[in-house]
Amino acid sequence: xxxxSLRDTLDSRSWRRHREAVARLESSYxxxxxxxxxxxxxxxxxxxxxxxxxxxxGLDVSGLxxxxxxxxxxxxxxxxxxxxxxxxVEVTLPYGLIPYxxxxxxxxxxxxxxxxxxxxxxxxxxxxxxESVLEMDVLTGSGRIVTCRPGDELFDAFPNSYGSLxxxxxxxISLESVPAYVALRHVRFDxxxxxVEAIARITADGTHDGxxxxxxxxxxxxPGEYYLTLATWSASPAxxxxxxxxxxxxxxxxxxxxxxxxxxxxxLTMEDYLWRWDTDWFWCSxxxxxxxPLVRRVWPRRWRRSDVYHRLIGxxxxxxxxxxxxxxxxxPLREKVIQDIEVPVEQLPAFLDWFDAEVGMRPVWLCPLVSxxxxxxxxxxxxPLEPGRVYVNAGFWGTVHxxxxxxxxxxxxxxxxxxxxxxxxxxxxxxxFYDRDTFESLYHVSHLDAVRATHDPDGRLTSLxxxxxxxx
Numbered sequence: 185x186x187x188x189s190l191r192d193t194l195d196s197r198s199w200r201r202h203r204e205a206v207a208r209l210e211s212s213y214x215x216x217x218x219x220x221x222x223x224x225x226x227x228x229x230x231x232x233x234x235x236x237x238x239x240x241x242g243l244d245v246s247g248l249x250x251x252x253x254x255x256x257x258x259x260x261x262x263x264x265x266x267x268x269x270x271x272x273v274e275v276t277l278p279y280g281l282i283p284y285x286x287x288x289x290x291x292x293x294x295x296x297x298x299x300x301x302x303x304x305x306x307x308x309x310x311x312x313x314x315e316s317v318l319e320m321d322v323l324t325g326s327g328r329i330v331t332c333r334p335g336d337e338l339f340d341a342f343p344n345s346y347g348s349l350x351x352x353x354x355x356x357i358s359l360e361s362v363p364a365y366v367a368l369r370h371v372r373f374d375x376x377x378x379x380v381e382a383i384a385r386i387t388a389d390g391t392h393d394g395x396x397x398x399x400x401x402x403x404x405x406x407p408g409e410y411y412l413t414l415a416t417w418s419a420s421p422a423x424x425x426x427x428x429x430x431x432x433x434x435x436x437x438x439x440x441x442x443x444x445x446x447x448x449x450x451x452l453t454m455e456d457y458l459w460r461w462d463t464d465w466f467w468c469s470x471x472x473x474x475x476x477p478l479v480r481r482v483w484p485r486r487w488r489r490s491d492v493y494h495r496l497i498g499x500x501x502x503x504x505x506x507x508x509x510x511x512x513x514x515x516p517l518r519e520k521v522i523q524d525i526e527v528p529v530e531q532l533p534a535f536l537d538w539f540d541a542e543v544g545m546r547p548v549w550l551c552p553l554v555s556x557x558x559x560x561x562x563x564x565x566x567x568p569l570e571p572g573r574v575y576v577n578a579g580f581w582g583t584v585h586x587x588x589x590x591x592x593x594x595x596x597x598x599x600x601x602x603x604x605x606x607x608x609x610x611x612x613x614x615x616x617f618y619d620r621d622t623f624e625s626l627y628h629v630s631h632l633d634a635v636r637a638t639h640d641p642d643g644r645l646t647s648l649x650x651x652x653x654x655x656x
Contacts, residue, residue, distance in 0.1 A: 195253040202264060205247030206321075206329065206353055212244035213327045222325060222644040224351065243323070248353060249293075251275040259359040260318065265295030265352035273458060281359040282454070284316035288461040289490040295352035299345055300613055301567060303524070303577050305399035305415060306360075307553035308387045314343040314564075315556045316358040324350040325640025334559035341635040344567035344627065346612060348648040349639060363419040365431065366399070366457040368450040370443075373410040376533035382412060383529055383552050387574050395424050399457070402550040403444055404578075407540050410550075411444050415457065423449040431456065434463055435485060439475055441467045441547065465490040467547060468581055472496060518583040519590040520615070521545060523599060526553065527608035529574040538602055539580075543595060549579035565631045566648075567609060575608070593617045593654065612652040623649055 216222055225242030249266040256279040263272055269283070270290035276282055283294075287302035296302075297313040298320070310316065319333050322342065330350075332339035342349055371392070373379040379402070386397050392414050399415030422428045431451050434440040440460045443450060452460065464475065472493060473479045500506050506518070521543065527535050529552065539548070557563055557571030569575060584595055597617045603610050604626065610616065616623070624630065632648060 198250070198252045201247060201250075202252050202354065205245075205264070208244050208246065209248065209323060209353065210327070210329070212242070213323065216243075219642070220644075221646060223646070224347070243351070245351075252354065254279060254281070254359075256281065259361065260356055261359055262354060262356050263294050264354060266293050267295075268293050269297070270459075273455070276359055277362075277455060279359075280361055280363070282362050282458065283313070283357055284310040284360050285313045286458050287313070288459075288466070290459055290462050291491045294355055294357070298352060298355065299342055299347060299349075301344055301611060303551055303553055305401040305413070305551065307551060307577075308383075308400045308574075309390060309398075309554070310360070311554060311556040312343070317355050318358060319356040320352050321354040322350040322352050322639075325636070325642070325645040328639075329353065330639065337635055338639060340558050341565055341632055343564050344612065344648075345632060346648060346651050348632065348645050348651060349635060350645065362454055363417050364454055365418040365421050366452050366454055367416045367418045367422065367424045368452065368457075369395075369414040369416075369424055370445075370448055370450070371412045371414060373412070374408050376410060376536055379410045379412065380529055380532055383532075383576065384574060386412075386414070387529075387552055387554055400552055403441060404536060404546065404548040404550055405445065406546055407536075409445075412550075413444060417454075418451070421451050423451060425449065434460060435488060437477065437480055439464055439467075462490045463488045465493045466549060466579075466581070469493055471582075516585040516587040517590040519586045519593060519595050520583055521595050521599070522581045522614045523596065524577055524579040524611040524613070525599065525603045525608055526569065526575040526577050526610075527603060527606045529576050531606040531608065532576045532578070535578065535602065535606055535608070539578075539599075542598060542602075543580075543584060545580050545582050545584065549577070551577040551579070553577060565628050568628060569609065612648075615654045616652050617654055620649060620653075623653060 213222065223242050224245055245266050248264040250264055251267060251272055252262040252264060254261045254276055259281055261276060268291045269286055272294060273282055273286060285302060285304050285306050287297050287304055292302060298317060302313040319331065320339060322330050322332060322338060324330055330338055338349065373382065386392050386400055390397055396416055397414045398417045400412065402410065402412040404410050416424055420428065421431050429451055431453050432438065434443065434456065441464065469475055474483050474488065553575050554573065555564065555569040555571050561571055563569060563571055586594060593615065596615065600610060600618060609626070618626070627648065629648060
């Protein structure tokens with residue numbers, strides 16, 4: 185049996201298993217009482233907002249978590265909606281292929297990144313994950329599986345809908361050819377205006393000092409200390425200056441984000457580059473002591489990953505451990521400030537200045553992106569970034585001590601107002617505090633509701649506002 189015929193046989197089995205999983209999903213929908221709300225029977229999540237108990241019975245998504253088939257010639261993959269990027273990359277990378285955008289955390293699912301938006305260092309040239317989707321099957325609120333493609337009303341409204349239009353069961357995506365290694369340059373800027381100039385220049389021509397840039401992100405460590413990490417795909421373990429070196433390993437004692445300040449050049453394997461932020465959940469593992477050398481030596485390597493830290497956060501929320509410790513120490517009540525926002529690149533200095541003065545949380549992740557727009561070049565209706573315009577995602581994740589008003593989210597509300605004033609947008613994976621009118625204006629909910637009327641006429645799925653906005 186040839187390699188191609190073996191792959192065809194395996195693909196045939198995968199397609200059969202996929203059809204069986206979809207049939208279970210449809211049966212679970214049919215078992216939900218008429219008029220009852222519909223939700224996923226899914227215990228894990230990368231969201232940072234409560235998942236309401238909307239019903240006792242949920243949709244059975246078992247068996248919808250794998251890659252169905254890869255076409256290495258066409259450079260496409262058919263992938264189930266609950267498949268994590270960790271599994272997706274595990275299957276595609278042996279072909280020398282990866283998705284156009286691989287979000288930073290291993291357990292983000294492809295369906296989740298498309299309906300909830302995702303971003304990474306290739307977003308300055310490849311846009312957002314949904315912009316490399318060729319076709320998608322969606323279980324809608326009416327219980328029908330609808331196949332849609334770019335330009336279709338359902339397809340174009342799906343990004344940023346967070347399950348309010350349905351759930352993707354299969355996605356056909358384009359893949360990018362990559363070599364085995366990535367050469368990194370960490371470039372420091374002392375002035376935010378110079379940082380912005382560099383971002384604009386790199387996104388325009390895809391190079392820096394004559395060297396191609398394939399991945400671009402950065403970190404603002406403090407006022408006047410900004411870094412851009414420039415990634416260049418490489419066939420050999422060598423820096424951009426051609427100096428060979430053994431690839432670094434940041435899954436052990438060394439910590440990636442600290443290396444940005446400590447060295448100017450680095451080399452990683454492609455796999456380690458894709459998951460460079462996952463091992464320490466960017467820098468958030470420090471909250472669990474995992475960055476302390478003594479703790480790190482005894483903390484199992486298999487536990488150094490974002491989903492483990494996320495579960496620990498869940499335990500704290502359940503038992504109120506940090507809240508009790510703060511109360512004993514006489515510290516003010518904490519407000520969670522876990523957000524990703526996008527502002528036009530020229531507004532980044534103004535946002536960082538305001539953020540430093542009013543919030544003071546550092547580091548801040550910086551990730552430039554340029555949306556490709558819809559099939560017609562228009563903006564995506566539910567997350568209206570201007571196609572072709574350079575935005576910068578700023579990510580900041582932690583808590584601030586604000587006192588008894590913390591449950592009302594004063595810091596988060598101030599961030600929302602500032603981002604809006606600067607012509608930006610806020611991701612909805614975490615808590616939001618907008619009033620209904622403002623939210624519906626920012627996210628074009630009237631358009632979303634028109635699509636929902638077609639595909640969920642009985643309102644079985646929870647609305648985007650009810651999913652995303654914190655209730656008093």
